[in-house]
Amino acid sequence: MKYIENAMKLARQSNCQSDTTFFQAIEEVLTSIKPFLKKNPQYFEHNIIDRIIYPNREIRFKIEWLDDNNHIQVNNGYRVQFNNALGPYKGGVRFHPSVTPDILKFLAFEQIFKNAITGLHIGGAKGGADFDPKGKSDQEIMKFCQAFMTAFYNSIGEDIDILGGDIGVGEREVGYLFGQYKTLTNSYDSIITSKPISLGGSKGRSSATGYGLIYFTETLLEDMGETLKGKICTISGSGNVAIHAIEKLYDVGAIPVTCSDSKGTIHDPNGIDLALLKEIKLKKRSSLEAYAEERKAATYVKREDYQSGSYVWEVPCFAAFPCATQNELSGESAQKLIDNDVKIVAEGANMPTTPDGIDLFMKHKILFAPAKAANAGGVAVSVLEMSQNNSLSYMSAEEIDEKLRGIMSKIFKDIKKTCDDYCLDMDLASGANILGFKRVANAMIAQGV
Structure with a gap:
């Protein structure tokens, strides 16, 4: 065009x-x-x-x-x-x-x-x-x-x-x-979100992006007649999003087996020890190399020893969750996931998959949940925090979690309808872009120049 x-x-x-x-x-x-x-x-x-x-x-x-x-x-x-x-x-x-x-x-x-x-x-x-x-x-x-x-x-x-x-x-x-x-x-004034609870922060905000990622994935899989229960999952990153995604994966019965940081990757075939991961990354703020020293069944692969992208994507899995940074999942890594029979890729980071990687997933009919939709849980709960600050009425963690699950489910349904309207055959990336663009563009037109 x-x-x-x-x-x-x-x-x-x-x-x-x-x-x-x-x-x-x-x-x-x-x-x-x-x-x-x-x-x-x-x-x-x-x-x-x-x-x-x-x-x-x-x-x-x-x-x-x-x-x-x-x-x-x-x-x-x-x-x-x-x-x-x-x-x-x-x-x-x-x-x-x-x-x-x-x-x-x-x-x-x-x-x-x-x-x-x-x-x-x-x-x-x-x-x-x-x-x-x-x-x-x-x-x-x-x-x-x-x-x-x-x-x-x-x-x-x-x-x-x-x-x-x-x-x-x-x-x-x-x-x-x-x-x-x-x-x-x-x-x-409520000029910043993600505040500590003592300053008016919202319960559930720190976990919202990671939890929301899994809620979106669950909704997508349920629509396809599938589930995460009992499935092997690979996750990149070991920051806030990755840690809470791992936590929620355990809650739904999945088996998360990898995590990574800037220095290397952990593969723990028995499932990531969440308590140990939190101790290392949130309290000690140390390298994941310390994880392998504690868990002898785990393998630690240094980034310098693995030059082709991230070792995370070498591990066979049902679902892959890139939660580290932009452009971390290349075409080459996407092909490795496809060769290992991955069924779904859901983005927890912002634009973590390169264009050639997305093209490969689309070509091979791999379910692909784009970041614009799948990691929107954080901003959704941030707005709930703003609402609570303005009303001086605060919700419980359970109420926030229920609202988060509902928002992520609605996001999926709205995108799916957009895909249906434009014959996109579950191209959720295009559906998300069209949905977001339409809402912003219509508001721009309504306001004039």
Whole structure:
């Protein structure tokens, strides 16, 4: 479609050529919505494509802070407020050395459609800093969070932009960010989610993305007459999403046998020891190599000893859950999963599967649950947190879990209906993109230019 080609050309001309991840995200969405656009020319008339691929605002700021030796350190801070047609911007804050404008534009663009798919009235944004919390003292992390918020607080607000947790930003960091915002504004506004319970956080928020991933997968499999019970599952990552996905897999009777971090992969054929994993990654914050030292039946494969992607995808399984990072599951790894008779791949991370990997899954009729839908549980419970803060009425963990399960089930049903409407034959990735695009585009048209 010429219009799509021109839009991609415009995107490349208007952004840095190094923004490869962002371009990949745009191309994936625009390519998959072609059947929808052909039947709905009004989106061409309103030039929605060109308008939706431009961020509303890209904010870059300097963060100056004192380390424990009273040396002044400097980091880059960013916020990409991409689209607020459906409601105030909403998206996490990431502290990691890999944070760049390219990564944040990709994440913010994905967030627009993920948020729209939930049916909740929130826009899409993402932010962060190239700060590495690893190896920093609690005092240094507090000072950095305070400096980050001081440099940025006048660009957010409960009706403007609501932050959330992400990689490197857990309850501790969220607490420091929120505390500094309160100090600067003398306000207890709900400008950040994933807060500690003592500051108005929601029960079930930390587990929501991982649990939601499994709830979505269960709903999809039930629709196909299948179940996860008794099935071997492989999971990449060992952060918050992966750990809670493993926890919920055990709850539904599945057998999760792998996890990974930046240094290597654990394969425990008897099932991952969840208590040991939490001890190593959440308390000691150590390498997974320590897991194999405790569990002699487990195999630890160093990343440096395995050059072809991640060893996780070598392990035969019924279901695979990439929960680590973007583009971690390549075409080569996808083929290995297919050769080992995988039945379903459900994404817990943001865009973890490369385009050639997705193409292979589609070609071989592997059930594929895209991140925009499958990992939307986190943002869904974040909005529930905002609602609780505004009403000063808080739900129990059981109530939150029931609502989360209902939201993930509805997301699947809405996407499946979209697939049926456009004859997509369970192409859930295209269905999710069309559903999210339609909701955002209609809101843009309704608001005029």
